[in-house]
Amino acid sequence: MIACDNYGSLLLSAVIPIGIALPRALAIGVTISLLLVAALLARLLHRLQHRQTRLQELFEQLPHAAALTSSDDRVVRINRHFTRLFGYAPQAASGRLLTELIVPAAAQQEYLRHRALVARGQRVEAEGSCLRQDGSAFAAAFTFAPFSLPGEQTAVYAIYRDITELGDMVDERWAREGRWRAVFDNSAVGISVTDTHGRFIVTNRAYQEMVGYSQEELRNLTYMDLTDEQDRPLNAALAAENWAGKLPQYQLEKRYRRRDGRSIWVRISVSNSPGAGSSPPLGICIVEDITERKRAEDALVQYQRVVEDLQEMILVIDRDYRYLIANPAYLKYRNLERDQIVGHAVRDLLGPELFDGIIQSKMDECFQGKIVKYEIPVVYPTLGERDVFVSYFPIEGPTGIDRIGIVLEDVTERNRSARQLQRSLLELHALNAQLQSVREEERTRLARELHDELGQSLTAIKIDVAALKNAPVPEPQRQRIDAILRLVDHTIHSVRRISTELRPGILDDLGLVAAVEWAAEEFQARTRIECRVAMPEPNPTVDPALATALFRIFQETLTNVARHARATQVTIGLRQESAHLSLEVSDNGHGIHEEQSSAPTSLGILGMRERALLLGGDFSIGVAPSGGTLVRVRLPSLPSPRPEAGL
Secondary structure, three states: OOOHHHHHHHHHHHHHHHHHHOOHHHHHHHHHHHHHHHHHHHHHHHHHHHHHHHHHHHHHHOOOEEEEEOOOOEEEEEOHHHHHHHOOOHHHHOOOEHHHHHOOHHHHHHHHHHHHHHHOOOOEEEEEEEEOOOOOEEEEEEEEEEEEEOOEEEEEEEEEEEOHHHHHHHHHHHHHOHHHHHHHHHOOOEEEEEOOOOEEEEEOHHHHHHHOOOHHHHOOOEHHHHEOHHHHHHHHHHHHHHHOOOOOEEEEEEEEEOOOOOEEEEEEEEEEEOOOOOOOOEEEEEEEEOHHHHHHHHHHHHHHHHHHOOOOEEEEEEOOOEEEEEOHHHHHHHOOOHHHOOOOEHHHHHOHHHHHHHHHHHHHHHHOOOOEEEEEEEEEOOOEEEEEEEEEEEEEEOOEEEEEEEEEEEOHHHHHHHHHHHHHHHHHHHHHHHHHHHHHHHHHHHHHHHHHHHHHHHHHHHHHHHHHHHOOOOHHHHHHHHHHHHHHHHHHHHHHHHHHHHOOHHHHHOOHHHHHHHHHHHHHHHHOOEEEEEOOOOOOOOOHHHHHHHHHHHHHHHHHHHHHHOOOEEEEEEEEOOOEEEEEEEEOOOOOOHHHHOOOOOHHHHHHHHHHHHOOOEEEEEEOOOOOEEEEEEEEOOOOOOOOOOO
């Protein structure tokens, strides 16, 4: 800078030559004017010099690192705090791009965005990571503001603050409280500590795992960066009231966006610590992951929408045995309103005797994961006694089985119909038993009459005709008498066969074993199908009703073999067990299909099954080891009492 006195001398030396050429008065006026201008310029220059010096001193004395950069991001000037913080001397930084000096590669795009905002005249305040000359990184808060330089339209004035100390201060405080730090780190719920701007200062492991970010990554974020866009306005409003003291604490359910992009539901409980002395105010947030609970609630809502339209009576009970859901079908059945059931205890609605005696134990089984079904009579105030079929189904929640789905069915009418049907079946069985008994009696009577009366008459006729043959008669008449004798013999044989088929006398005279052996021999002689018979020794004593039933089943079985089996061999076995008598008949034919054995048109099989059922026995028909048909009958040694109509 040039001194003011020198400026005056220069002006005088410039004016003297001019004064020689001009008139003296004009020269004096011009000289005075020039002296005044020179004095004013000297004063202005002095003030500018003083102001520039003061600005330089203020720039150097700033408590934070400061840098002045041109519009193309080149360093014009840095202060000594910048040198201390970043390690660059003024000569090393001057003229270089600031992005090359202190901005990490990952933050380049964000830095350029900030510069663009400043170029449009905006002031920018932000936080991020910066690099020192030695390559180490640290967290910094920075302010960018537009500034004018001679010859430049827009420059940038940047101030940097190291905010690592704030986190270190909190970490130090937590380190001194080691026991509480251990609790903090090992807590099952997420915990975060933030500053008044929502920036994370410290978080525990559960919180980091919940959101997928590390401690270092979270320090460059705010909780609003994690919060779903739709939940930010409400969260911001509650946080503002909390910091203003209008809301000491608050709870909020909201969505977090994890680092991997997945959305989770959390419930936050927020309070703040106002701070004291050098300790800044802090926000403390307890965070629980409620994603599974939300899913369960959504599923419950969907489930409720479905059960609303079902015709079945549906209920949902919680762990406290209180109604959560009652669908319209149940409400209509009980003639109650929803608020008379939902929220009320099952014990209060059904009564302590029924609940304590039966229902609670059944529900407890379901809470253990079992599907429980049972039928119970319930006396309702308006409906009277009803038979109710109950089905319990466990419902999984976030912490296990916490609800029971209940399906109720009023089976009163069905049970009444079933009892009536059972009564009808008993009556039909009784009637069938009576018919079987009457039929056997009638067969026995007919067989006896045929054998005794008709047989005797035919024998007498044969004797008389034979006597005529011995008398002297012409040959044509003798031939006619022989024909009559042959016809009488054939009729006698037919009467004996019919009488035997109606009721074989051998069954009554010699017993079941002899009757089965005789029937097998007759069947083999008639059909040429080999019969192998295995009978017990000694001959068991069998009740006549059982013997008749087994023999009739045996006869029907042989008839079916002859008609349908196309067999060449039949095996017959009769066994006496401890309290049962068993008959098995198998053949080597082409077998029988299940649909054939159960077809309504298979009257023979139905008759055999009915005979066994009337005596309390079992009848089965299936495939024999040879591939043919196996019929098995098992009857108690002592016959069961026959069903009687009207029971």
